[in-house]
Amino acid sequence: xxxxxxxASRVADALRAxxxxxxxxxxxxxxEDRVRAEHGVSRSTLREAFRLLIRDRLLVHxxxxxxxxxxxxxxxxxxxxxxxxxxxxxxxxxxxxxRPEGLRRLHAAVNDGRxxxxxxxxxxxxxxxxxxxxxxxxxxxxxxLDTIISGVLAEFRLAYAHMTDTQVFHxxxxxxxxxxxxxxxxxxxxxxxxxxxSYLVEAEEALLDDFxx
Numbered sequence: 001x002x003x004x005x006x007x008a009s010r011v012a013d014a015l016r017a018x019x020x021x022x023x024x025x026x027x028x029x030x031x032e033d034r035v036r037a038e039h040g041v042s043r044s045t046l047r048e049a050f051r052l053l054i055r056d057r058l059l060v061h062x063x064x065x066x067x068x069x070x071x072x073x074x075x076x077x078x079x080x081x082x083x084x085x086x087x088x089x090x091x092x093x094x095x096x097x098x099r100p101e102g103l104r105r106l107h108a109a110v111n112d113g114r115x116x117x118x119x120x121x122x123x124x125x126x127x128x129x130x131x132x133x134x135x136x137x138x139x140x141x142x143x144x145l146d147t148i149i150s151g152v153l154a155e156f157r158l159a160y161a162h163m164t165d166t167q168v169f170h171x172x173x174x175x176x177x178x179x180x181x182x183x184x185x186x187x188x189x190x191x192x193x194x195x196x197x198s199y200l201v202e203a204e205e206a207l208l209d210d211f212x213x
Contacts, residue, residue, distance in 0.1 A: 008048035011039045015049065019058055019069060020130060020154050022123040026071040026161045030059070057155050072158050074211055080156045081204040085197060087149055088133060091140040092193035098139065098184060105135040106181045113174045125170045126160050132177045136196070139184070163210045173203055 015035070018024045036046050050067050053059040060070045072080075109132035116124035130153050137149040160166055176199045183192040 005048070007039075007041050007045045008052065011035070011041055011046060011049035012052040014039065015053060016056070016058060016154055020157050021127050022157070022160065024069050026069050026158050028069040029065075030067045030069070032066075056151055058158070070155075070158060072155075072162060073213075074208060077159050077162075077207060077211065078204065080152065080159070081200055083152055084133070084149075084156065085200045087145065087152065088136055088200070089193050089197050091137040091142075091145055091149075092184075092189055092196060095139050095189055096141065098187065098189070099141075102135065102139045103181070103185055105138065106132065106184065109135050110174070110178050110181050113170070113177060117171060117174065122166050122170060125174065126157070126166065129170060129173065129177065130157055132181075136180070159207060162212055163207060164212055165210060169203075169206055169210065172206070173199065 015024065015030075024030075030050070032043065032046060036043065039046070041049075050059055050061070054061060054067075058070055059067050061067050109128050113125050113128035113132065116122065116128055133153055134146070134149060137145050163169060176195070180192050180195055180199070183189075183195065
């Protein structure tokens with residue numbers, strides 16, 4: 001990896017994290033000058049970083065207007081949920097060993113979500129939910145699956161900006177996160193995967209019922 005390629009990847013990772021945490025919301029225009037100054041990179045390096053994120057479906061380039069954080073359609077949301085059901089439920093069903101460190105990571109995400117609710121920090125609750133689902137897939141012990149779900153969930157995080165009331169949505173499904181973690185802690189992998197599947201179906205319905213453009 002050349003220095004310029006490594007720098008582009010670092011900038012892309014930083015922007016991806018800002019999108020994932022909700023700092024950069026869908027529709028935000030990314031100023032080349034501001035992002036370059038923030039990360040201390042050349043114009044060509046920044047454009048390579050943008051290219052990586054456009055490939056990952058997190059940014060879009062609009063001719064004569066610039067680069068923007070992507071906005072999802074209802075069809076995008078449904079497709080992302082279908083992909084999540086396939087990956088997340090299959091990952092749980094293929095767990096060979098429930099390792100303590102994996103369960104701790106799962107419970108840490110639940111606890112972070114509850115702390116966010118208590119503090120009224122709903123962006124933190126949303127970020128904790130993403131970490132919870134990444135931790136679920138990580139229980140399968142596959143680095144490739146981890147990479148795939150990380151990309152899917154980064155794109156999915158964009159959907160939260162299309163909701164009128166994220167508090168009701170996250171409060172309801174945070175409880176389900178805890179229940180799934182408890183089932184896994186008890187060794188009931190099949191029960192957890194079944195609950196996860198119904199959870200994702202209901203979450204899709206709830207998000208689309210509240211979807212705004």
